[in-house]
Amino acid sequence: MNNSFGELFRITLFGESHGSCAGVVVDGCPAGLLLSERDIQSEVDKRKPVPQAGQTPRREEDQVQILAGVFKGRTTGAPICLLVWNKDTDSSAYEKIKNTPRPGHADYTAFVKYGGLNDYRGGGRFSGRVTVGLVMAGAVAKNVLNLKAIEVLAHTVQLGSIKAGESTYWQIRSRTYKNSLRCADAKVVKLMLEELIKAEREGNSLGGVVEGIALNLPVGLGEPFFDTLEGQLAKALFAIPAVKGVEFGAGFRAAEMKGSENNDPLKIEDGRIVMGSNNAGGVLGGISDGMPLILRAAVKPTPSIAQNQQSVNLETMKETRMTIKGRHDVCLAPRAVVIVESMMAVTLCDLALRAGLIERIVK
């Protein structure tokens, strides 16, 4: 297990889906940052399911508590411990299937890796529930980045077969959290919802793609050779359950482009160097180039579906069939939006500290 991420801004995650709580320790945050439970709560609330088609009926209060590291409304330089208590847990459905790994879930791999000793209730440590800790850490990181006017955005750009059109940063900023699909393109939200409802009726689930953006990054973030901006962000995003691909800028499309198309020409605008296009997605040589950072994460369809599926019984080592009860999102992409933002913020915060761009004391 390695439940810590980052070098100078380091987060350590703990908690399980059906245990007593989910939390995170945030270490390395500059002293003097204004930080209230309300700040963090508003981020955690973005992760909550919206009471609507295609979202888990599980209802968590998710009342954020700051256990350590904040004094008189400001961070102190000491580690910040953030926690939400689990309340609405119903483990009954899991007891029946504990020996039958759910296809597409970590049940089987966790069973082998931990010798069957892992907490299997609700996916235990592998549950999306644990990501609330990422969002709490992300809330802190966003506050730090805000000191340098760095902004992190994310939105759903594909849900099932429906792809969103281009949106401006202003649209992404203002519209994403206005709808339950976290989609900035108002025109496709209805189509996405229809596809979602259809999948739900079929007892099925959908995949999607989340785009993440960081604005106002200075040139110079990212540490070659191994802690590249892309490599660190990709590692961070693959920590989000269900993410199966990460690309930057033109990404996989670059494979079919020619050098003359893909190279971003350098220009002078208002006395500053900018790129004439952004196929690099804001990263050259693993280092931020001053353009908006653009990435996309592929989210696989929710593995928990209502249809009858083929599995095995780990005790009898015989094949069996199973139907998952429980409560689940039809598509994980919308709920992953704020988590993508959070992991981006955490990663950028660490790299900014390592590059010496952030002071240790906020005045």
Added chain:
Amino acid sequence: MNNSFGELFRITLFGESHGSCAGVVVDGCPAGLLLSERDIQSEVDKRKPVPQAGQTPRREEDQVQILAGVFKGRTTGAPICLLVWNKDTDSSAYEKIKNTPRPGHADYTAFVKYGGLNDYRGGGRFSGRVTVGLVMAGAVAKNVLNLKAIEVLAHTVQLGSIKAGESTYWQIRSRTYKNSLRCADAKVVKLMLEELIKAEREGNSLGGVVEGIALNLPVGLGEPFFDTLEGQLAKALFAIPAVKGVEFGAGFRAAEMKGSENNDPLKIEDGRIVMGSNNAGGVLGGISDGMPLILRAAVKPTPSIAQNQQSVNLETMKETRMTIKGRHDVCLAPRAVVIVESMMAVTLCDLALRAGLIERIVK
């Protein structure tokens, strides 16, 4: 800068394109492993350009030297230092353009991050040349994995617009290094070559996609939450210059799949649990599931093209145009094949040690 990768099996890279050498220190290798310069040489030779259309005319002997860590033909448990000397360097072309960042290269970002003090000759620290150290480290890692019969393969699956068809592992193993494009699908090699020659004539370059495969992995590699198999491998692959996207199994295609299609059903075969399909690419919950590990890396077109391009002069801060002379591959994907294998091997070796699967002494 962070030029080290891995926790228990840790590699540290040094060297520049036009400096005296390129090398790597490999730390944490078990004692007693048979290791000769010839072993490593044969891997390094796979990285050399094949004298043929579309490959850089730069000719390096790349004679591998073991400077430390091997005694009587075996590793000792001490750090292994591996090195090749640079010989065929011609820096003249770079002096002229040192103030004119080449589009698509790290020239501009490195200039800003290092205050113009970085070695700009041949891309310096950001050159593909430095990856010879990755290949040397990969040779050691492959030898370690071989103790557990774990095999790592890679091959070009797309070059420009030409996509390879499916190949068996046997075909990949036996054909990839038989042609300069590192493509296992004999049928498309000719088409790829034609596209390559055409691009070269146009003074242009091509992108591509490399697929990496690891066979015979035990269930249980990968450390949740943050050091997932996917996350660690992605971070490792983004260290390879020109990689802009990484996906596992169905990857971005999973976004358009339904849960019922994407979930890999569990089955019993010969008394062992296997998956009926491999959309997960061998990874569930960040942990290997016993199926072949499958990943794909998108390689952007070589930024160095012979066409005239738009750039800026960093001294005068005026726009300018430039034409890159020098010597370059038309497509980087074929040469990235052995590097993808190497970074996969290094990553898997580290995760295997962390999971306690490899002994510290080879008998």
Added chain:
Amino acid sequence: MNNSFGELFRITLFGESHGSCAGVVVDGCPAGLLLSERDIQSEVDKRKPVPQAGQTPRREEDQVQILAGVFKGRTTGAPICLLVWNKDTDSSAYEKIKNTPRPGHADYTAFVKYGGLNDYRGGGRFSGRVTVGLVMAGAVAKNVLNLKAIEVLAHTVQLGSIKAGESTYWQIRSRTYKNSLRCADAKVVKLMLEELIKAEREGNSLGGVVEGIALNLPVGLGEPFFDTLEGQLAKALFAIPAVKGVEFGAGFRAAEMKGSENNDPLKIEDGRIVMGSNNAGGVLGGISDGMPLILRAAVKPTPSIAQNQQSVNLETMKETRMTIKGRHDVCLAPRAVVIVESMMAVTLCDLALRAGLIERIVK
């Protein structure tokens, strides 16, 4: 701030003296280890002040709570979060002296490092209170080491001017926690107590020396060059407030010995290699040699004394005099005994995992 320690067995500390709690996240513990709140409580109780002369009147219930990582009485492989709530806090004394750094305390250095934003109440993050997290983590580590029959002991060997005589391991094991001074030599306890009472009456404090011992270590723990057994343990012990020196085996006495005296001859006993003496303290070349590991930590006198002392006012930048009220131990050495044990256990656990000596699943 770096509030994490260890590579594979990693602890992350949080909490403050007068905040809501003190806690620790223990990551990397093998799955399947029996672990109850009672196990940890019994270790935490050893750290509590004994109601007797020379000990702080602060009374904490210190009721241990396991927040995560344990399921059905066993560890799961997930991070373990352990916590005690702060209850008996009286911050009034600190408000008055917040601009007057207490001599010998971290008040001044913390003020500068964190720009005066640190929690100053009761020493905040620098309080001995925080070490309860170390003891909770140590309790887990001791349980892990117990799987390999490795035992960690510590005892007070000097308090003020009184030095304890030699004790057998059996005496250390059975007597140390029977008296409030944590001293295994019954003959000197009375003398130590007298010196303690005398110092208390004078409003003064005493230093001391704690000896730590690890029995039954296999040969081979410790990672040269930098993560030597001595180096890692020393780093761990200097995390304990008030420790100002650490030595192994003959330690500083070795400076006056000759090679012929200090070298431990190798012998055969019962078919096994042993040393004829133990001046090395069980460590050669940074690696355990199979003999008992012996170290000593110098503990400075408690900086909080009742006498009037010279200090400065940080606001006015003028010299001033101060008298510390509050509640304090006259000598920290006895209370450091269980903390020394804990940090030794945590360190040895990490090095044992890194050396591949501990399985990831306890059966």
Added chain:
Amino acid sequence: MNNSFGELFRITLFGESHGSCAGVVVDGCPAGLLLSERDIQSEVDKRKPVPQAGQTPRREEDQVQILAGVFKGRTTGAPICLLVWNKDTDSSAYEKIKNTPRPGHADYTAFVKYGGLNDYRGGGRFSGRVTVGLVMAGAVAKNVLNLKAIEVLAHTVQLGSIKAGESTYWQIRSRTYKNSLRCADAKVVKLMLEELIKAEREGNSLGGVVEGIALNLPVGLGEPFFDTLEGQLAKALFAIPAVKGVEFGAGFRAAEMKGSENNDPLKIEDGRIVMGSNNAGGVLGGISDGMPLILRAAVKPTPSIAQNQQSVNLETMKETRMTIKGRHDVCLAPRAVVIVESMMAVTLCDLALRAGLIERIVK
């Protein structure tokens, strides 16, 4: 093995006593630092044995080579690889005793840890020879610290039974490297030499104590809780073979002091806060307090002595007697002086970078 040290300023050591070379990779050095082979050579030369009584007759040219990371006389931000080739190696003496571990050496522990596969010639990886890499890294670190006017000094304060008197910083700076014993107190050098010659005649060896000092440190270096200034420095110093104890300020003497004696009062001098004494050795709460940093390292007597010693034969598992031939220093303390300086410089450089006190680009 963990042959890397440091987080942001990280050194990675390689090489063996009788292999081809000894070297180090220094990663994280700011770009733009003036650095020549001559700079490093002058530090390496301080480590060379002085042709005089009590010093090994081994003569190494130790010609420093910069293999990477320097361009046009300045560091580039890329990893710096520094190397000296081994030339004067005579392995014959070691072949005869390869199955007979030398008492006080790492022979036995290395044999077990690496299954007898380690390079045993001249101590191999555990040889003092390897420390030349530490000195080369230290040379770089000293140059970095010099940017902030931070100075690191060390000198022999005890050799066998002879203790040096107090010296001023000016005396330490100007006299230490004027005599072969690296002792700043001219009055005792003759006595030390006499004791050294006597021990040599008896075929024996002596221990000693080295004091290290860092001047002009700002307040605020050191990262609580675990990467304290003391803990990091102690870990660094225990990497030096033969060091068995490390203490700061009053160190072990503090155990016998009272709080009223040990506490350093705070005063105002020239408008700045200073301590009226320096029993803390410049560190409070793990953080530098602005006073000179003072530490002492106990160096055990050279284990290689000419006298006949008791050992065992690892093949026959029988007791045997041995006499070490070869070439050895009678006391290691004088040669450790520059290594203590080097490890202090490396550690302080890393902590200064982590505290944000050093810019990434030197102008």
